[in-house]
Amino acid sequence: MHRDGGTGFLGQVFGKKKLRIYSPDQSEYLYPKKAYNIAQPCWVDIVEPTEETFPNYAQAKPIEVILLPGEMLIQPTGWFHSVYALDPVMSVSYFVIDEAFRPTALEGV
Numbered sequence: 001m002h003r004d005g006g007t008g009f010l011g012q013v014f015g016k017k018k019l020r021i022y023s024p025d026q027s028e029y030l031y032p033k034k035a036y037n038i039a040q041p042c043w044v045d046i047v048e049p050t051e052e053t054f055p056n057y058a059q060a061k062p063i064e065v066i067l068l069p070g071e072m073l074i075q076p077t078g079w080f081h082s083v084y085a086l087d088p089v090m091s092v093s094y095f096v097i098d099e100a101f102r103p104t105a106l107e108g109v
Contacts, residue, residue: 001082002040002081004075005038007075007077007096008075009074010073010075010083011091011093012067013089014069014090015087015090017067017086018086021064022062022079023080026060029057029058029059030080031056042080
C-alpha cells in the first residue's frame with residue numbers, strides 16, 4: 001500500500017480490479033514510511049497485518065471499490081491505496097504530479 005505524489009486516473013479496459021482506499025487522515029493507522037520519493041509506501045502489510053507489529057491498523061477505515069471495464073477512478077493526491085486484480089486485466093493510468101507532495105507538506109496529515 002502507498003500514496004502517490006499526484007492525482008491518479010485509473011481507467012479499466014477489461015477485467016475487474018478491487019481497490020482499498022484510505023483518506024489522508026488515516027495515516028496514523030497505516031504506518032507510512034518517513035522517507036520516499038514520488039510515492040510514499042506504508043510499513044503495514046494489509047494482506048496479513050499483525051496486531052503486535054501494527055496495532056493501529058485495526059482502526060483504519062477503508063473505502064472498497066470494484067472497478068469495472070469502462071470505468072475510471074480519480075484518486076486525489078495523498079490518498080493511500082492498494083489494488084488487486086480480480087480477473088486478467090488491462091488498465092491505463094495517468095498521474096498529474098502535485099509539486100506540494102513532499103515529506104514536509106504531509107507532516108501532520
